[in-house]
Amino acid sequence: MPEAPGTPHRFSSGRRRETLRAILERIAPPAARFDEKGRDEAFAIIDGVLAERPAAMRRQLGLFLLAIDVLAVLTGGRTFRRLAPHAQDRLLGRLEHAPVPIVRSGFWGLKAVLLMGCYGREAVRSSIGYRPSLRGGGLRKATP
Numbered sequence: 001m002p003e004a005p006g007t008p009h010r011f012s013s014g015r016r017r018e019t020l021r022a023i024l025e026r027i028a029p030p031a032a033r034f035d036e037k038g039r040d041e042a043f044a045i046i047d048g049v050l051a052e053r054p055a056a057m058r059r060q061l062g063l064f065l066l067a068i069d070v071l072a073v074l075t076g077g078r079t080f081r082r083l084a085p086h087a088q089d090r091l092l093g094r095l096e097h098a099p100v101p102i103v104r105s106g107f108w109g110l111k112a113v114l115l116m117g118c119y120g121r122e123a124v125r126s127s128i129g130y131r132p133s134l135r136g137g138g139l140r141k142a143t144p
Contacts, residue, residue, distance in 0.1 A: 011050040011058055012043040019065050020046070020114065022081035026088050027111055028118035030127070042117035049116055061113075064106040068095070 012020050021039065025032040034042060050058055068091070072080040076087045083091070095107040118124060125131075 011047050011061070016062065016065060017043065018081050019069060019079070022088065023068070023092065023110070024114045024118060026085065026092055027114050030124050031118045038121065038123065041121050045120040046113055046117035049113055060106070061110060064110060067106075071095075 020043070021031075024042065031039075031042065050061070069079045072078060072083055072087075072091055075091065076083045080088060080091065092107070095103055096111075098104050098107070119128075119130070
């Protein structure tokens with residue numbers, strides 16, 4: 001369904017959100033400890049990042065998530081979010097190291113967006129001591 005002009009894009013809604021949540025919690029361990037507010041913040045970041053991407057890219061990512069669920073059913077008899085954690089890890093590992101470049105690219109694109117959602121939250125950044133330089137890109141000088 002096309003989006004109405006001026007309507008913010010919500011990629012992470014419905015079943016897709018549950019699949020994204022399950023993948024996020026396997027890829028970014030701090031996400032497993034998020035409360036509902038933390039999850040909402042993470043998904044707001046994810047939605048914001050994806051809203052800036054072309055609609056075709058969002059459709060491709062949506063198809064990739066569908067493919068993950070299909071593979072989960074074929075290999076484990078359940079959708080991804082209903083697989084046991086070790087089965088989820090095994091499936092994600094296969095995608096991460098797939099011999100087909102487009103599958104690896106899809107996985108790494110998904111992983112990048114999910115990591116932005118997790119580590120883009122102020123509470124997570126401060127808990128791991130991440131303090132980005134406001135001047136951008138440069139490495140901080142180590143102080144002896």
